[in-house]
Amino acid sequence: MWPRMNPALTPITSRGGRDLPTGYSLLTNSLLNKGTGFRDAERDGLGVRGLVPPRIFPIEQQSKRAMGNLRRKGKDIDKYIFLSGLQNRNETLYYRLLLDYLEELMPIVYTPTVGQACLEYGAIFRRPRGLWISIKDRGRIAGILRNWPRQDVRLIVVTDGERILGLGDLGALGMGIPIGKLSLYTACAGLHPYYCLPITLDVGTGNKDLLEDDLYIGLDQPRVRGGEYEAFIEEFVQAVQETYPRCLLQWEDFGNHNAFQLLGKYRERICSFNDDIQGTASVALAGLIAASRKTGTELRDQKLLFLGAGEAATGIGELFVAALKEEGIPEDEARARCWFVDSKGLVVASRTDLQDHKKPFAHEGKPVNTLLEAIEAVRPTALIGASGVGGAFNQEIVEAMTALNPEPVVFALSNPTSKSECTAQQAYAWSRGKAIFASGSPFQPVEYDGRTLVPGQGNNVYIFPGVGLGVLSCSGSLVTDAMFLAAARTLASMVTDEELASGRVFPSFQGIREVSLQIALAVARIAYADGLARAPEPADLEADIRSRMFEPVYQDYV
Numbered sequence: 001m002w003p004r005m006n007p008a009l010t011p012i013t014s015r016g017g018r019d020l021p022t023g024y025s026l027l028t029n030s031l032l033n034k035g036t037g038f039r040d041a042e043r044d045g046l047g048v049r050g051l052v053p054p055r056i057f058p059i060e061q062q063s064k065r066a067m068g069n070l071r072r073k074g075k076d077i078d079k080y081i082f083l084s085g086l087q088n089r090n091e092t093l094y095y096r097l098l099l100d101y102l103e104e105l106m107p108i109v110y111t112p113t114v115g116q117a118c119l120e121y122g123a124i125f126r127r128p129r130g131l132w133i134s135i136k137d138r139g140r141i142a143g144i145l146r147n148w149p150r151q152d153v154r155l156i157v158v159t160d161g162e163r164i165l166g167l168g169d170l171g172a173l174g175m176g177i178p179i180g181k182l183s184l185y186t187a188c189a190g191l192h193p194y195y196c197l198p199i200t201l202d203v204g205t206g207n208k209d210l211l212e213d214d215l216y217i218g219l220d221q222p223r224v225r226g227g228e229y230e231a232f233i234e235e236f237v238q239a240v241q242e243t244y245p246r247c248l249l250q251w252e253d254f255g256n257h258n259a260f261q262l263l264g265k266y267r268e269r270i271c272s273f274n275d276d277i278q279g280t281a282s283v284a285l286a287g288l289i290a291a292s293r294k295t296g297t298e299l300r301d302q303k304l305l306f307l308g309a310g311e312a313a314t315g316i317g318e319l320f321v322a323a324l325k326e327e328g329i330p331e332d333e334a335r336a337r338c339w340f341v342d343s344k345g346l347v348v349a350s351r352t353d354l355q356d357h358k359k360p361f362a363h364e365g366k367p368v369n370t371l372l373e374a375i376e377a378v379r380p381t382a383l384i385g386a387s388g389v390g391g392a393f394n395q396e397i398v399e400a401m402t403a404l405n406p407e408p409v410v411f412a413l414s415n416p417t418s419k420s421e422c423t424a425q426q427a428y429a430w431s432r433g434k435a436i437f438a439s440g441s442p443f444q445p446v447e448y449d450g451r452t453l454v455p456g457q458g459n460n461v462y463i464f465p466g467v468g469l470g471v472l473s474c475s476g477s478l479v480t481d482a483m484f485l486a487a488a489r490t491l492a493s494m495v496t497d498e499e500l501a502s503g504r505v506f507p508s509f510q511g512i513r514e515v516s517l518q519i520a521l522a523v524a525r526i527a528y529a530d531g532l533a534r535a536p537e538p539a540d541l542e543a544d545i546r547s548r549m550f551e552p553v554y555q556d557y558v
């Protein structure tokens with residue numbers, strides 16, 4: 001378990017009671033700086049007087065002022081740069097701001113603006129935040145991990161930059177993603193920023209434009225694959241275990257093949273998970289459970305047809321099967337309720353071109369080429385898009401789903417907005433207001449036939465921060481599917497009846513910290529029950545987890 005106080009203070013006080021950094025050094029320590037928030041006694045006692053303007057401001061007012069400054073920026077990318085600057089100066093205020101204006105700032109800190117930030121990462125890079133470890137560092141990775149200034153790391157988000165959002169291979173520019181994800185862990189679940197470390201593994205890039213750009217910040221070589229890549233990852237994993245033995249490792253935005261391979265190889269060995277596969281699965285399953293609640297049916301009554309059969313789609317399929325198995329349905333029956341269409345058509349047993357992760361879902365059936373034919377053949381209750389093909393759910397498709405179902409479930413999960421399989425407006429208009437719609441990217445509420453319909457955003461941020469908090473709060477040794485199942489059920493149970501009636505299948509973002517806490521609790525309970533917790537179980541688990549959540553308020557130093 002981690003201490004309740006600001007851990008940035010722990011190494012200082014444990015070094016034989018040495019004082020806080022003072023004066024200018026204190027102002028440049030982002031975890032301790034308060035800017036104009038230093039009180040009189042601190043200004044005198046810590047040598048800050050004169051280095052900040054005379055008037056003292058509480059954090060609430062600092063947050064208001066910062067938001068005013070941010071709103072004056074015209075472009076979202078400038079807002080992103082402003083926020084990064086604030087994060088580097090004063091992390092407490094940065095998180096105060098995120099929490100005060102979460103819905104407005106989430107699309108800046110994460111998708112879609114973070115995608116633009118990655119594309120421009122070489123140009124907007126100001127101060128180090130996170131580690132780049134390149135394939136040329138083989139043999140010395142543990143040493144590089146020790147260069148990180150904070151000694152007790154509990155949470156690493158790592159990418160190799162090969163599949164950044166829907167933008168493809170951005171190599172070393174992918175760093176924006178682990179940084180953004182970790183910000184969301186702190187904002188949404190109260191993981192203290194001290195414990196978080198973003199890492200980008202640079203094994204080269206397959207992106208020709210980057211290789212031809214002489215200002216590209218990553219390794220100037222084609223992406224390494226095969227045995228050399230695997231040995232590099234293995235050294236990285238061992239170095240992490242040796243340096244930070246209590247750490248949770250989140251694999252993020254790896255290319256399709258490596259993502260499945262790394263998850264399969266390490267999920268039983270170290271405390272790790274893949275958010276693109278398991279986090280997406282959990283949030284989508286929560287949406288399906290909530291949709292079933294709305295239609296008065298059971299999850300087992302759903303028949304799913306996916307467009308796309310990659311990390312996101314088959315991850316959802318696998319977790320759906322696990323959920324039905326938990327309800328006592330035999331695995332083959334559960335699998336028979338999941339069908340997939342990939343770029344070559346319906347995934348059926350007679351196809352010889354299927355990758356391993358698709359094979360468990362290749363049922364007996366006539367090969368068909370188009371999505372419309374697949375809908376007619378499968379007769380699904382729910383259509384789930386995770387294909388990255390913008391506009392793939394056209395009027396004909398949504399109408400076909402509406403002809404089959406009184407309230408068709410239509411989830412268009414592909415990001416960014418331009419890749420969404422359809423918009424909220426289209427889903428509601430083409431289904432005559434009947435669709436239960438959710439998307440990966442945010443859409444505004446839609447007025448239809450005198451009603452306001454509110455689309456749900458199936459954002460993984462509902463899931464991964466709570467799962468991480470739960471695993472870390474009990475010092476979990478592994479992250480299991482049972483935990484993602486519990487997270488999905490918890491999330492679905494937190495959608496109110498009013499929210500369901502308005503069309504939402506996910507709760508409002510305003511309550512995200514409570515959602516994360518409840519998910520953490522469910523996850524930690526599973527860890528204790530399954531013998532996966534390394535910390536002793538506290539008498540009041542909920543109170544204990546709550547008390548360790550980071551709150552962006554200033555601690556008194558003097």
Ligand code: NAI
Pocket residue numbers: 165166256276280283307308309310311312313341342343344385386387388389413414415416419439440441458459460
């Ligand atoms: P992936 O590359 O692993 O899978 C894409 C799949 O789509 C492949 O099976 C491919 O065959 C299929 N596909 C491509 N073109 C197609 C076409 N014309 N017709 C039918 N299928 C086609 O990618 P991944 O990670 O599964 O992501 C897919 C999409 O889901 C992305 O846009 C991503 O942004 C989104 N996503 C959304 C999340 C969320 O909303 N919470 C989380 C993770 C991913």
